[in-house]
Amino acid sequence: xxxxxxxxxxxxxxxxxxxxxxxxxxxxxxxxxxxxxxxxxxxxxxxxxxxxxxxxxxxxxxxxxxxxxxxxxxxxxxxxxxxxxxxxxxxxxxxxxxxxxxxxxxxxxxxxxxxxxxxxxxxxxxxxxxxxxxxxxxxxxxxxxxxxxxxxxxxxxxxxxxxxxxxxxxxxxxxxxxxxxxxxxxxxxxxxxxxxxxxxxxxxxxxxxxxxxxxxxxxxxxxxxxxxxxxxxxxxxxxxxxxxxxxxxxxxxxxxxxxxxxxxxxxxxxxxxxxxxxxxxxxxxxxxxxxxxxxxxxxxxxxxxxxxxxxxxxxxxxxxxxxxxxxxxxxxxxxxxxxxxxxxxxxxxxxxxxxxxxxxxxx
Amino acid sequence: xxxxxxxxxxxxxxxxxxxxxxxxxxxxxxxxxxxxxxxxxxxxxxxxxxxxxxxxxxxxxxxxxxxxxxxxxxxxxxxxxxxxxxxxxxxxxxxxxxxxxxxxxxxxxxxxxxxxxxxxxxxxxxxxxxxxxxxxxxxxxxxxxxxxxxxxxxxxxxxxxxxxxxxxxxxxxxxxxxxxxxxxxxxxxxxxxxxxxxxxxxxxxxxxxxxxxxxxxxxxxxxxxxxxxxxxxxxxxxxxxxxxxxxxxxxxxxxxxxxxxxxxxxxxxxxxxxxxxxxxxxxxxxxxxxxxxxxxxxxxxxxxxxxxxxxxxxxxxxxxxxxxxxxxxxxxxxxxxxxxxxxxxxxxxxxxxxxxxxxxxxxxxxxxxxxxxxxxxxxxxxxxxxxxxxxxxxxxxxx
Numbered sequence: 080x081x082x083x084x085x086x087x088x089x090x091x092x093x094x095x096x097x098x099x100x101x102x103x104x105x106x107x108x109x110x111x112x113x114x115x116x117x118x119x120x121x122x123x124x125x126x127x128x129x130x131x132x133x134x135x136x137x138x139x140x141x142x143x144x145x146x147x148x149x150x151x152x153x154x155x156x157x158x159x160x161x162x163x164x165x166x167x168x169x170x171x172x173x174x175x176x177x178x179x180x181x182x183x184x185x186x187x188x189x190x191x192x193x194x195x196x197x198x199x200x201x202x203x204x205x206x207x208x209x210x211x212x213x214x215x216x217x218x219x220x221x222x223x224x225x226x227x228x229x230x231x232x233x234x235x236x237x238x239x240x241x242x243x244x245x246x247x248x249x250x251x252x253x254x255x256x257x258x259x260x261x262x263x264x265x266x267x268x269x270x271x272x273x274x275x276x277x278x279x280x281x282x283x284x285x286x287x288x289x290x291x292x293x294x295x296x297x298x299x300x301x302x303x304x305x306x307x308x309x310x311x312x313x314x315x316x317x318x319x320x321x322x323x324x325x326x327x328x329x330x331x332x333x334x335x336x337x338x339x340x341x342x343x344x345x346x347x348x349x350x351x352x353x354x355x356x357x358x359x360x361x362x363x364x365x366x367x368x369x370x371x372x373x374x375x376x377x378x379x380x381x382x383x384x385x386x387x388x389x390x391x392x393x394x395x396x397x398x399x400x401x402x403x404x405x406x407x408x409x410x411x412x413x414x415x416x417x418x419x420x421x422x423x424x425x426x427x428x429x430x431x432x433x434x435x436x437x438x439x440x441x442x
Numbered sequence: 443x444x445x446x447x448x449x450x451x452x453x454x455x456x457x458x459x460x461x462x463x464x465x466x467x468x469x470x471x472x473x474x475x476x477x478x479x480x481x482x483x484x485x486x487x488x489x490x491x492x493x494x495x496x497x498x499x500x501x502x503x504x505x506x507x508x509x510x511x512x513x514x515x516x517x518x519x520x521x522x523x524x525x526x527x528x529x530x531x532x533x534x535x536x537x538x539x540x541x542x543x544x545x546x547x548x549x550x551x552x553x554x555x556x557x558x559x560x561x562x563x564x565x566x567x568x569x570x571x572x573x574x575x576x577x578x579x580x581x582x583x584x585x586x587x588x589x590x591x592x593x594x595x596x597x598x599x600x601x602x603x604x605x606x607x608x609x610x611x612x613x614x615x616x617x618x619x620x621x622x623x624x625x626x627x628x629x630x631x632x633x634x635x636x637x638x639x640x641x642x643x644x645x646x647x648x649x650x651x652x653x654x655x656x657x658x659x660x661x662x663x664x665x666x667x668x669x670x671x672x673x674x675x676x677x678x679x680x681x682x683x684x685x686x687x688x689x690x691x692x693x694x695x696x697x698x699x700x701x702x703x704x705x706x707x708x709x710x711x712x713x714x715x716x717x718x719x720x721x722x723x724x725x726x727x728x729x730x731x732x733x734x735x736x737x738x739x740x741x742x743x744x745x746x747x748x749x750x751x752x753x754x755x756x757x758x759x760x761x762x763x764x765x766x767x768x769x770x771x772x773x774x775x776x777x778x779x780x781x782x783x784x785x786x787x788x789x790x791x792x793x794x795x796x797x798x799x800x801x802x803x804x805x806x807x808x809x810x811x812x813x814x815x816x817x818x819x820x821x822x823x824x825x826x827x828x829x830x831x832x833x834x835x836x837x838x839x840x841x
Binding site for chain 2: 191252256342
């Protein structure tokens with residue numbers, strides 16, 4: 080195995096939590112609200128994809144211990160078609176990482192550093208992440224552990240001071256048109272939940288595998304809880320304005336004013352965002368690098384960290400000419416591609432694998 | 443072997459030293475000096491006003507906070523303080539085809555970068571407000587610099603005149619207006635709330651009106667009355683008395699002193715409001731839409747010039763009824779103005795109905811403008827007089 084590091088199940092849960100929440104807080108409310116209106120705070124509860132992907136990843140790992148999704152697909156489908164499927168998944172990871180970098184860059188440039196070129200903001204982030212990824216899975220996991228307390232404290236620093244400004248009537252009527260709006264509002268969230276498939280790449284390095292299932296459940300619950308809280312806060316402050324702003328949660332942070340001097344907290348929001356997104360980028364970057372090295376049968380993955388970093392940076396620039404196209408892409412193609420690569424393919428793999436096991440078991 | 447190792451060690455040391463030097467040199471890029479903006483490069487705006495000029499252009503007027511304390515302000519043009527002391531702010535204006543354009547023109551005449559971060563007040567001139575509020579509001583919500591928590595006002599007359607005032611008490615004009623709005627004797631509306639009302643189901647909004655009051659020689663701004671906004675433009679005004687009714691019905695009243703004259707008695711009794719809560723309950727029966735507004739208040743008596751003994755529960759009850767009548771009248775006054783005359787749903791009845799009757803609302807949401815004036819509103823006031831103050835009967839008065 081080309082990675083010798085070991086992580087704990089808890090570290091894996093933290094990595095997943097930080098890999099999913101930060102971007103979900105930023106962009107999801109606006110899209111989710113369009114479908115679910117005042118019920119969009121319920122939407123994160125419909126986490127079907129998260130449960131399905133975690134289940135599939137855990138079962139596949141039980142069938143083929145120590146192997147990740149790419150290796151499993153080679154075992155199950157044979158070398159050639161296995162590699163092909165592996166390429167689709169790997170390319171998605173590459174693309175996804177570039178997408179996250181781009182979202183990060185667009186947000187930082189659009190809302191804060193208006194004069195700075197996008198490539199500088201994205202490039203710096205990729206460079207820092209590359210150094211972390213070179214350190215291996217243990218380093219990425221440690222960063223997650225290090226940043227989680229800061230992430231949570233900053234998050235509470237935004238939620239608590241805004242409470243006096245919240246208006247509970249904005250959430251009424253709850254489920255006026257039944258359960259359907261909240262479910263359709265959760266559609267876009269499934270894209271984020273599907274990222275839980277990443278545990279398939281982390282499970283081989285988990286030292287205490289018995290606790291893995293429990294940690295994953297905990298991670299799912301933590302993500303749901305965070306999203307419900309952030310969505311609810313956004314809704315109770317902005318009401319019908321939620322989908323009018325591109326980054327509603329940023330407005331929440333900007334609106335805080337306690338005792339006239341505790342105000343202008345968007346820098347705090349930016350801190351949350353940079354910390355969380357850093358871990359997110361590192362996790363996906365690491366999976367891309369590791370997977371590519373395995374796919375090409377390289378002896379070490381460290382050699383391709385920087386080349387792939389370059390690819391990610393340029394992908395993030397080529398992805399879309401502007402913010403509008405980026406959002407359009409996310410709402411249309413990316414959603415389907417990601418759900419195919421992260422949900423449909425693993426589920427099919429799982430079905431084939433379990434049929435094979437049963438057939439060979441009967442023999 | 444010895445030889446090769448001997449060569450190798452200094453090489454590594456050299457490399458390490460070079461790397462260290464290289465890394466240290468990078469710190470020069472981290473100082474932030476590259477894109478530094480010092481405080482004396484900033485034109486800190488504390489209040490901004492928007493007017494419509496005679497040639498149909500938008501004029502932006504800003505109140506700049508002067509970071510230097512001494513200095514010759516007169517040389518920089520702008521305002522002159524009435525008190526003779528050095529004013530701490532400076533007024534500048536520029537016009538353009540829209541706000542963004544006007545702002546760029548303003549930047550041209552300023553030697554410093556416009557900085558919105560501390561801006562607390564936006565004032566719309568009445569002519570501009572009557573023309574349209576959608577364009578300026580789009581700018582204020584889209585541009586990342588102006589803050590959503592800033593207060594908005596409409597000025598009787600031009601916003602520029604208001605911004606030129608030199609307030610005698612507070613540090614600058616923005617502070618005055620913000621504190622005035624915060625006392626809640628009038629409305630207190632932020633950019634976010636205005637955007638919310640304008641984009642909401644009712645599509646009607648209220649903005650506090652600012653007026654210039656002359657007291658002897660000093661001119662001060664006061665908040666008096668309300669501008670009523672419907673479908674993105676101001677359609678009318680409400681006076682001070684009606685505004686109080688608006689506040690009661692919108693459940694935004696915080697401070698109030700109500701004075702009533704008891705029947706068959708001479709003199710007045712004044713109440714100070716301690717607490718008030720207004721609840722709107724919608725009903726739909728057949729085709730008839732109605733709302734019951736229930737106002738619960740808690741009041742203390744602060745003045746009594748009648749001969750009533752306020753410790754007498756019977757009398758207190760009669761006073762409560764009188765107070766209730768007064769409240770209902772105030773609210774009805776506001777209602778008639780908003781509902782029957784201007785037909786603007788500033789109390790957000792639309793949301794009230796939607797919350798309880800989402801299906802019925804969805805059926806009529808395109809015809810809300812027709813239904814709203816027909817909604818029957820029943821106002822019930824339940825005042826509760828808790829304390830007579832420190833004295834009972836007016837003991838200075840002899841009967």
